[in-house]
Amino acid sequence: MERAADRVVVTGASSGIGAEVVRGFAALGWEVVAVARREDRLAALAAETGAMPIVCDVTDEEQVAAMAARVAETGGATALVNNAGGALGTDSVETSSNDEWRWMFEVNVIGLRTVTAALLPVLRAGARRTGWASIMNVTSTAGHDAYAGGGGYNAAKFAAHAVTDVLRLELAGEPIRVMEIAPGLVHTEEFTLKRLRGDAEAAAKPYADVLPLTAGDVAAVIVGAFRQPPNVNQDLIVIRPVAQSSVFHVHRGPLEPRG
Numbered sequence: 001m002e003r004a005a006d007r008v009v010v011t012g013a014s015s016g017i018g019a020e021v022v023r024g025f026a027a028l029g030w031e032v033v034a035v036a037r038r039e040d041r042l043a044a045l046a047a048e049t050g051a052m053p054i055v056c057d058v059t060d061e062e063q064v065a066a067m068a069a070r071v072a073e074t075g076g077a078t079a080l081v082n083n084a085g086g087a088l089g090t091d092s093v094e095t096s097s098n099d100e101w102r103w104m105f106e107v108n109v110i111g112l113r114t115v116t117a118a119l120l121p122v123l124r125a126g127a128r129r130t131g132w133a134s135i136m137n138v139t140s141t142a143g144h145d146a147y148a149g150g151g152g153y154n155a156a157k158f159a160a161h162a163v164t165d166v167l168r169l170e171l172a173g174e175p176i177r178v179m180e181i182a183p184g185l186v187h188t189e190e191f192t193l194k195r196l197r198g199d200a201e202a203a204a205k206p207y208a209d210v211l212p213l214t215a216g217d218v219a220a221v222i223v224g225a226f227r228q229p230p231n232v233n234q235d236l237i238v239i240r241p242v243a244q245s246s247v248f249h250v251h252r253g254p255l256e257p258r259g
Ligand SMILES: NC(=O)c1ccc[n+]([C@@H]2O[C@H](COP(=O)([O-])OP(=O)(O)OC[C@H]3O[C@@H](n4cnc5c(N)ncnc54)[C@H](OP(=O)(O)O)[C@@H]3O)[C@@H](O)[C@H]2O)c1
Pocket: 011, 012, 013, 014, 015, 016, 017, 018, 035, 036, 037, 038, 039, 041, 056, 057, 058, 059, 083, 084, 085, 086, 087, 107, 111, 138, 139, 140, 141, 182, 183, 184, 185, 186, 187, 188, 189, 190, 191, 192, 194, 215
């Protein structure tokens, strides 16, 4: 069992990495607030883990303010995982749609900023109570290496990376650590399916004949970062499957020692 005061808010909790982060913290006895738009999924996760569900669209300032107020009223928080996000499309800069770019900026960048700004006073109160608070932003290796067809997703995740660094500078002197995790190829149920507009056959291809990361692999590293001593700030964690040696190199087939 962890310290009784630990309470974490996880956005994008209704599927994939976020849901596994909720499970990981709940298994350690942390209080968890699970935030996403799909009420039915949050209710199922709440029944399974004991997390408190809050239905909230992170791109809607009023909903985010209401979410933060509810977190404050129900026990506050000492930790935040900004995980809500996603990609739309793989079209070129020339041919992609501004609507898709706007969606990606709204959720991956502006949503992250809105949630962080709304919860900072709550986290500060948590830090006064317990001595510390922590923020983890889930970006992507797409926020560090550009690739053809990455367009709006690259741009949004590069921006989320920049926002994380700015925040760390701005919070200097406070007992609030600001961390980033940049995952590579993770096989989650919905991420690529949504990106490829529901084309299941195309969505299966990136994961064919390769052992990718699972949502549980990423969640374990996220949860582990929060369990480090509070003076330890893992500024940037890059996590890829062994079979992916860079954003451009995925080894398909079995991994075998040479020689
Ligand atoms: N899968 C990968 O290969 C991969 C790699 C690197 C980084 N990432 C990043 O990891 C994070 C999680 O991805 P995932 O693979 O777990 O994908 P996912 O299963 O599609 O999860 C995305 C989550 O974000 C939530 N969300 C989306 N828009 C939202 C909004 N406006 N307000 C509130 N919640 C919103 C979704 O819930 P609702 O629809 O219920 O709101 C869902 O719970 C994302 O930031 C993604 O960019 C993924």
